[in-house]
Amino acid sequence: MAELPDLEVFSRTLSRRFAGKLLEKVEVKVSNKLNVTAARLKSYLETRKLTIVKRSGKTLQFHFEGERVLGLHLMLRGELVSLDKPPKYPVLIFHFKGGEGFAVTDMQKQATPTLDPPPNLVNDALDLDLNTFKKLLDGKKTVIKTLLMDQKKVRGIGNSYGDEILYHAGISPFSIAGKIPEEHIKQLHKSIQHVLKTAIKKIEKENGDELVGELRDFMLIHSSKLKQAPNGKEILSGKIGGRTTYYTQSQELFH
């Protein structure tokens, strides 16, 4: 789950609901991906106040008072849920003073909490200027969608939004990155910002204060249920990097 827009909304919702609260207890149910022992995590974070939750790429960063940070990557199937009922497949359970809390769950046990994550210097998709983006594509022989999803080049874009962005930009996902003309790179850069920001707004509006999973109702292209794009073109599907890619003939192929 969880690409950049979902995580951005999670970070805002979590900040709204839990920032300023004291973390009384954190239960570590799955510790195999944690970079420190459960005991260390507990002693490090418990009885600390959560100051803010930020997003960086596809990770969340829980900031606690005293410069303590817990990074969290939800990977494929990780979720954040409220504690109205006992969570299924819990990884971490946060209990705040006053009784409220939330849990990180993952049936696949791949969600990765990291205490004091090292800084990541790769540009976030929403913090990427045009020139940097141009340089990223320059001379590259890889397929554009692969490059967009490469977290070592740009952080935050996954399989679903990759398709949505390329559809919006009118560029075929199979285009060779280095062969895309300047004008179209500009458009693609705009589309990245537009698609992600629009998605954030929609998800935020839809979710309100609830911690709910990804919202994909507004996907224009990336869905196995859709047959037709908004522009009336038939939606085609193929594989890029082992993942299903949805696109239309109206998207220009550069190679």
Added chain:
DNA sequence: GAATATGTTTAAAT
């Protein structure tokens, strides 16, 4: 019951 879905790491193949 087989195929599919999701991101990342690691191993294997080109």
Added chain:
DNA sequence: CATTTAAACATATT
């Protein structure tokens, strides 16, 4: 050696 591709992870849904 660089780059690309596939497998693995565990389970729910189609």
